Amino acid sequence: MTDQPIAQLDSHPSPASPAPVFSxxxxxxxxxxxxxxxxxxxxxxxxxxxxxxxxxxxxxxxxxxxxxxxxxxxxxxxxxxxxxxxxxxxxxxxxxxxxxxxxxxxxxxxxxxxxxxxxxxxxxxxxxxxxxxxxxxxxxxxxxxxxxxxxxxxxxxxxxxxxxxxxxxxxxxxxxxxxxxxxxxxxxxxxxxxxxVRNEVPLPGGAEDGGRGQVLGRSLGSVLGVFVALYVLHIAVEAGVGGWEPTHLETVGYGAGVAATATSVYWLMMTVGRFLVAPLALRFSAQAIITVSCAGMTVCLLAASVPALAPYAYAGVGLFIAPIFPTGLPWLNRAAPRARRAGAVVIAASMVGGVAAGPALGKAIEWSGIRAVPLLLCGVSALCLAATLWLIRATRSR
The missing domain is CATH 1.20.1250.20 (MFS general substrate transporter like domains)
Structure with missing residues (x-):
């Protein structure tokens, strides 16, 4: 299933134009x-x-x-x-x-x-x-x-x-x-x-069907709330790994140099992952990509609790988490084409999640210890997977 043209508009959208949005x-x-x-x-x-x-x-x-x-x-x-x-x-x-x-x-x-x-x-x-x-x-x-x-x-x-x-x-x-x-x-x-850049706003997908969108059996507010939760939680995992991976690796016996290099590899794999998923996005739906991503990062975080696997597992987390942010936006807009502010809410929520992740994870680590970092993040990642599966059911097309 491929993505269709989507947008978030005010109540009086401009007429559609054949001109491309970008040169x-x-x-x-x-x-x-x-x-x-x-x-x-x-x-x-x-x-x-x-x-x-x-x-x-x-x-x-x-x-x-x-x-x-x-x-x-x-x-x-x-x-x-x-x-x-x-x-x-x-x-x-x-x-x-x-x-x-x-x-x-x-x-x-x-x-x-x-x-x-x-x-x-x-x-x-x-x-x-x-x-x-x-x-x-x-x-x-x-x-x-x-x-x-x-x-x-x-x-x-x-x-x-x-x-x-x-x-x-x-x-x-x-x-x-x-x-x-x-x-x-x-x-x-x-x-x-x-x-x-085309100056006017394009016509939203779903306008031709009266803007009903794809939200079925669930309130629009519930769907948007779970999308926000997905974005906050996955950014919390992203920031949590980036911030605590070096400390965790040193705690389980790796040198400071190895820990720093492994953290750099984590960020590099996030960049590589987005380039790699681009051709896949032409063949597979956003829902399928995000489901695999959440499942993959959950498994990798579980593996990171094994010291011998930790540096490689964290690299895998970077690879799997990479597509979630950009891939979720088309899905959100397609599911709720008339929820004009939905994109802004989830992008703002992702920034708030990045700020809040540090203190929240720090408190959890004070209680459980540094060695529990990957397991704590694994739990958050599992919540991301649960949110994704819920959204797939809630936004299933007629």
Whole structure:
């Protein structure tokens, strides 16, 4: 079963147009944009030692930089969702790129920490706009190829997340202002490619049947709630592995170097997984892909509780978890084509899940110990699988 064209619209959608949503140049520019937002999110962590030295910060206060970024990201998603369908797509994306550029430059040049936090918040709003805007438009812009194209788009986020820390490592954290300034400048050429983005919102799939959608036997609110739960839970697994894999591996006997390398491989496998699933998305439904992904990461997390298998099992988690975020958006929009804000809600929820996962998992680890990390995450992954199976039944087509 392949994906059909979908969208989230306000109550008065624009007429359908035969023009494509993206030109080829705009597709390439969009992928570059996702490299940039991946890099921006990943730049804060490696630069923390320099923040602390420059502004005299404690570790917890220095960590507020990334928190401000995520808060801005949620605000950006919700703000630009309000504008989607009312303001042209080019204006939404152009404003987002400019906000990221200005925020990143402000962070680099900030004379004090409060100003730097405000700039990080500002850049986060632009980040959220790009994340929401491009995910939304890729979900409606390629017909049955939308799932494949979303996986390719989000794979470029992973490329940026790998390159950002590597760049900080090459130049040294003390030179983080120069890196953030280069990032700010890199956003500006993308504005020239926005002419290749169709400005009006495409007609939603399901409009021809009166917008009934596919939600049967369950309330729309229940379906959206379980989709939000799926996104929050799988992001919790993603962030939990990324944050605790090194500590767990060292606790079970691996050296610090091996643990760090294994964690890098985990993030690399997430990027590879999205590229690999793109051709599969042309042959298999989103439901089937997500079911296999949730089952696979659950098995891998269970295997990670065996010390000899742990580094390889965590790499498998990265491979299986990779398609869930981009593949779920077309399924959501197709299941509830008239739930205009559904995409914004789940994208914002994924960001909130990433922020909340750390403290929640930390409390659970205090109670159970470091060695229980993979089993705790396995339980969360099993909930993802249960949510997916419930959604398959609740959104079954007539």
């Amino acid at each position: 080829r140049a705009a597709v390439v520019a969009s992928c570059v944009g996702f490299v940039l937002i991946g890099a921006l999110q990943a730049l804060y962590g490696p630069a923390i030692p320099a923040f602390r030295e420059e502004f005299g910060l404690s570790p917890s206060v220095a960590g507020l930089g990334l928190s401000a970024h995520f808060v801005g990201g949620v605000a950006g998603v919700l703000l630009f969702d309000r504008l989607y369908g009312r303001v042209g797509n080019r204006h939404i994306l152009g404003s987002s790129y400019l906000l990221m550029a200005v925020g990143a430059a402000g962070f680099a040049l900030a004379p004090d920490w409060p100003t730097a936090l405000a700039a990080a918040l500002f850049a986060g709003v632009g980040f959220g706009g790009v994340d929401y805007g491009l995910n939304q438009l890729f979900a409606v812009g390629f017909g049955h190829r939308s799932t494949a194209m979303l996986n390719i788009l989000n794979a470029h986020f992973g490329i940026g997340a790998i390159l950002g820390p590597a760049l900080i490592g090459v130049v040294g954290s003390e030179h983080y202002p120069a890196v953030f300034l280069c990032f700010a400048l890199a956003n500006l050429p993308l504005l020239l490619c926005l002419r290749g």
